[in-house]
Amino acid sequence: MKPSVPNPYANDSASASAGAAGGFNDLPVAQRRIMEHIAMLGKKRALADEGINIHQLAREASGGKLSLEQVRTEVNALVDEGHLYATIDDDQ
Numbered sequence: 001m002k003p004s005v006p007n008p009y010a011n012d013s014a015s016a017s018a019g020a021a022g023g024f025n026d027l028p029v030a031q032r033r034i035m036e037h038i039a040m041l042g043k044k045r046a047l048a049d050e051g052i053n054i055h056q057l058a059r060e061a062s063g064g065k066l067s068l069e070q071v072r073t074e075v076n077a078l079v080d081e082g083h084l085y086a087t088i089d090d091d092q
Contacts, residue, residue, distance in 0.1 A: 027083075030066055030074045035083060037061035051087040 024032045024039075037060055041052065058071040066074070078084040 030062065030070065031078055034061045034071065034074055034078065038084070
C-alpha cells in the first residue's frame with residue numbers, strides 16, 4: 001500500500017501548497033518540474049477544463065531546458081503512472 005500524497009489540485013489551498021511543496025519529491029527532476037508547474041497553474045486557477053497546451057508546457061515548465069520531445073516523453077510517463085491525463089488530444 002502506497003502512502004497518501006496530498007492532492008495538489010484540491011480546492012483546499014493547504015492541500016495545494018503541501019502538494020506543490022513536497023508531493024512530487026519522488027519524481028525525476030524533469031517530471032517534478034512539470035508537475036509543480038501544473039500544480040502552480042491549478043492553484044492560480046489558470047487552468048480551465050482544457051488544461052495546458054504541450055508546447056506552452058514545454059516553454060514554461062522547463063524554462064527552455066527541455067525540448068518539446070523530452071517534455072512529451074516525461075508527460076507520457078506521468079500519464080502512464082496516473083499523475084496526469086489528456087484533456088483534449090495529443091497535439092492541443
